[in-house]
Each structure stands twice: as structure tokens, then as C-alpha cells.
Amino acid sequence: MLKNVEISVVTSNENKFRELAELAKEYNIKLRWINLPKVEIQADSLEEIVRNSAIIAYNMIKSPLIMEDSGLFIEALNNFPGPYTNYVRRTIGLEGILKIMQGIENRNAYFMTAICYIDDKIVKVFTGKINGRISYSIRGDKGFGFDPIFIPEGEDRTFGEMNLEEKNKYSHRGKAFKEFVKFYLTYIS
């Protein structure tokens, strides 16, 4: 029934695209990868950033698309690294975060994804969150980003120690995508 539905995903991160495409399959939604970097503004909220990115991309692409942005928010660090998670990963890295967290007992953190859908009629943002805690050491080499230092609630393993299928059970990206799908299936019917 959704045979002709195709939504573009604008991202230069192939891993992110694959994760979303895998999720979309379940709902018979076909995603098309547009390998372009996002234009992102600086803001404290992912929702604001992704909405802006989607509007800019839509002005170029002019067909229905989704954009995604994710971040790690650490309670004791006033939500750092938040919207700048990728930059922080590339500069101070996992080791940098663990160093800042030395001596800090409150390890609470959450991963959050914001997905923005845009077409010629609507711009809408969906979010997904997974609570957890920062580990005391780097564990596992699966996943990407800060996966090896994040332990989701109810688990003893980090995301870095789980395969993609296991991780997707908890996935903030999956949750946000499901929120989007819930809306979308009603929207197009």
C-alpha cells in the first residue's frame, strides 16, 4: 500500500541512513539516501536545529524528506555535549568525557534524537529519548559516537557491546522514527 511512497533522508552519515532504512522496512516505507552534509545552526535544542536544517534542505530538494539529529545529554554537565555531540566526539572524544566525569557520582544521561519531516504542506518534529548512564570506562567497539560509554536503563552493557538489533530495541533514533511513522501513516491515508 505504500509502494510508491519514497522519503528522502539527507545525511552524510551512512550509518545513520542504514539504521533508519532498516527501521523503515518494517513499515514498508522506502527511504532514499541523499548524501549531503546538513546545514545546522547553533542552538541548545535539537528540535530547533533539525527544523532549520530540514527547511534549508527542502528549499534545495523540493520533495518530502526527513532529517535527523541526535545528541548525548549528561545531567551533571548541564546537558553537555548535547547538540554538539559530534564535534565533541571528534575533538576530546570518549576519553575527554570520561575525564570530565571523574569524581562525579551522578552518571545520569540520555540520548535523544529529533527527526524533522517536511513536505510542501507541513514541517513537524518528532523526538525519541533513551535514559541511561555514563560508564566508568570505554566498553565495546560496536555502534558509533558515544555508544561505548552509554549504558541504557535496565542494562549492564553499553551500546558499544550490543549488536545493531539489540541496540535498536532501545534506540532513541528508533523511538523518534516510530513517532514519525505513527503520524505519517495517518497523514498519508
Place this chain on the structure above:
Amino acid sequence: MLKNVEISVVTSNENKFRELAELAKEYNIKLRWINLPKVEIQADSLEEIVRNSAIIAYNMIKSPLIMEDSGLFIEALNNFPGPYTNYVRRTIGLEGILKIMQGIENRNAYFMTAICYIDDKIVKVFTGKINGRISYSIRGDKGFGFDPIFIPEGEDRTFGEMNLEEKNKYSHRGKAFKEFVKFYLTYIS
């Protein structure tokens, strides 16, 4: 001779405007304060960020303007916090930086300002840089931002231990503004 010249400065930071206006006086350049927040993109280079901000602002204001952005770049941390200096100050703070720097011998860092000038004919970016090093502890309570952990080259004191006049001798913002003026006085003559 520059009586009729007026350049807008778009910033929501009154201190920054005052600092620039003070510098401009010496050259008989009149700056007009436009109290609006900057729209900033996420990028690794201040030059790219400030150029984009200036283009966006120019589309609204349609008269010659300058915009400014500054950051602290730490060599051993791959230039972190760089363009996200304000955000990092607000979240992990001075203590966070010192923690990441624990056990790191290379303390090299620089403060940099990028100023973009834009009118209907040209978009041009000017930079000013001050080399120095990260201290091992927080020293002094003067200045703002990361001043209390930055020691400029040729000094033993942090910016936090200097008064404004002493600090201005080293000012990255002042250097960038002088670069702009050097260009501008030729440009309009």
C-alpha cells in the same frame, strides 16, 4: 572624511559592541548597534560561521555591517572548544577544561576572533589571534569566559589576573578589527 560612514554591528552582546565602538573611534568610523542575536551555523571554523551569519543578517538589514565571533582553541584537544566556546563555558566550565587537560603536557592554545564585513559588493573575513597556554589552575577573577585559565605568550599571569587595559594590549578582537580597518580605509577611499 569618514563623517558619513556608518557600519552596523549585529550582536546581542553589548560588551562586544562597546569594545568595537571604542576601537572604531580611533579611526573616525561610526558603528551602529543592532541588538539582535546572531544566527550561527555549526562549523569547525570561525571564519565560515561568521561569514554565514553576516550573509543572513545582510539579507535582513541591507546596509553595510560587521559581525564578530571569538573562540578558544586548544591544540592538544584538536582545537576544542573552538567555535563552541560559549556553550562549553556555560556547561562544563573552566573546571571541565582543566579536568580534560589533566596529564596533558602540551598546554598550547590560542584565542581567535573573526570579523566579517559585508555590503552589496563584498563579503570579507578578518582574523586576529593571540597565542598562549592553558594554566594548571583557575587564577584571577577579572575578564570573562575562559580568561582565568589563559596565559598569553610572554606573560606569567592569566587574562583573569589582568585589568582591561593590560588585557587589551593582547586583544585578538582588537587585532581582527585593525585588519578590517586597514582594508576598509583603502576600500572606501
